[in-house]
Amino acid sequence: MNLNLTKPIIFFDLETTGVNIATDRIVEISILKVFPNGNKESKTWLVNPEIEIPAEASAIHGITNEKVVTEPTFKELAVTVNDMIYDCDLAGFNSNRFDIPLLAEELMRAGIDFDMKNRKAIDVQVIFHKKEQRTLSAGYQFYCGKDLEGAHGAEADTNATYEILLAQLDKYSDIENTVDALSEFSSHGERADFAGFVLYNDDKKEIFSFGKYKGRTVEEVLIENPGYHAWMQNADFPLYTKKVLREIKERMSSPKNGMTDEEKLKALQQKFNLR
Numbered sequence: 001m002n003l004n005l006t007k008p009i010i011f012f013d014l015e016t017t018g019v020n021i022a023t024d025r026i027v028e029i030s031i032l033k034v035f036p037n038g039n040k041e042s043k044t045w046l047v048n049p050e051i052e053i054p055a056e057a058s059a060i061h062g063i064t065n066e067k068v069v070t071e072p073t074f075k076e077l078a079v080t081v082n083d084m085i086y087d088c089d090l091a092g093f094n095s096n097r098f099d100i101p102l103l104a105e106e107l108m109r110a111g112i113d114f115d116m117k118n119r120k121a122i123d124v125q126v127i128f129h130k131k132e133q134r135t136l137s138a139g140y141q142f143y144c145g146k147d148l149e150g151a152h153g154a155e156a157d158t159n160a161t162y163e164i165l166l167a168q169l170d171k172y173s174d175i176e177n178t179v180d181a182l183s184e185f186s187s188h189g190e191r192a193d194f195a196g197f198v199l200y201n202d203d204k205k206e207i208f209s210f211g212k213y214k215g216r217t218v219e220e221v222l223i224e225n226p227g228y229h230a231w232m233q234n235a236d237f238p239l240y241t242k243k244v245l246r247e248i249k250e251r252m253s254s255p256k257n258g259m260t261d262e263e264k265l266k267a268l269q270q271k272f273n274l275r
C-alpha cells in the first residue's frame with residue numbers, strides 16, 4: 001500500500017546527546033522525503049553538537065565525540081534541513097513527544113522560525129502502542145517480519161518507521177489512509193506547544209499543564225500574574241514553548257481581541273472573586 005498524500009511528508013529520526021528537549025543536541029539526523037507520486041529522497045548527516053556527548057548516549061547510538069568532531073554543526077546544516085522539510089508534513093517514531101520538539105529547538109536556536117501551523121504530524125509509535133504495545137525493533141518484526149539491522153542508527157530507524165507505517169495501513173482497515181486521519185489517530189491529545197507545558201482544554205483555550213497554575217488558562221494567569229510570562233521566558237523552558245507564550249501575550253494585547261488588559265483583569269477578578 002502507498003501513502004495517500006496531498007503534499008510531501010518527511011520521515012525522520014534524531015540521535016542526540018540526551019533526552020532534554022531544551023538543552024540536548026542532535027548528533028545525527030536522517031530524513032526520508034516521500035512525495036505524493038511515490039518518489040523518495042533521503043539524506044543523513046552526522047552533526048557536531050558542540051557539547052560533550054555523554055558516554056551513556058554513545059552506548060546507545062554508537063556516536064562518540066571523536067566521530068563528530070570534524071562534522072558540521074546543526075547551525076551550519078539548518079538552512080539545508082529547513083529547505084528539505086519546508087511545507088511538508090512530518091512523521092517519526094515517538095516524534096510528537098521528542099523528535100519534532102527537539103528539531104524545532106535546534107532550528108530556532110539557529111535563527112529559523114519553525115512552527116507546525118500548516119503541517120500535520122504522524123507518530124508511528126502512537127499507532128503502534130494503541131494497537132500492539134511494542135518497541136520499534138519489535139514493531140519492525142511484528143509488522144514487516146524482519147529483524148531491524150542497525151537499530152539506534154538514524155537512517156535504519158527512519159526507514160524502518162516508514163516501512164512500519166505502510167504495513168500498519170495494510171493491517172488495520174479502520175485507519176484511514178490520509179495524513180489528517182493518521183495525524184489525529186497518532187496524537188495523544190492536542191497541545192499548544194510540543195513539550196506539553198501548554199495544552200488545550202475542551203473549549204480550545206490554552207491552559208498550563210504544570211505547577212501552581214495547572215489547569216488554568218494562560219490568558220487568565222497572564223492577566224492575574226503578568227510577571228509569570230517574564231519568568232517563563234527566562235527559565236529553562238523549550239524555545240517553542242516560549243514562542244507560544246509570546247504569541248498568546250501578543251494576541252491578548254491586540255485591539256482585535258476586544259478587551260483591554262484592564263477590562264480583562266476586572267472580569268477575571270469578578271470570576272474568581274479576586275481582590
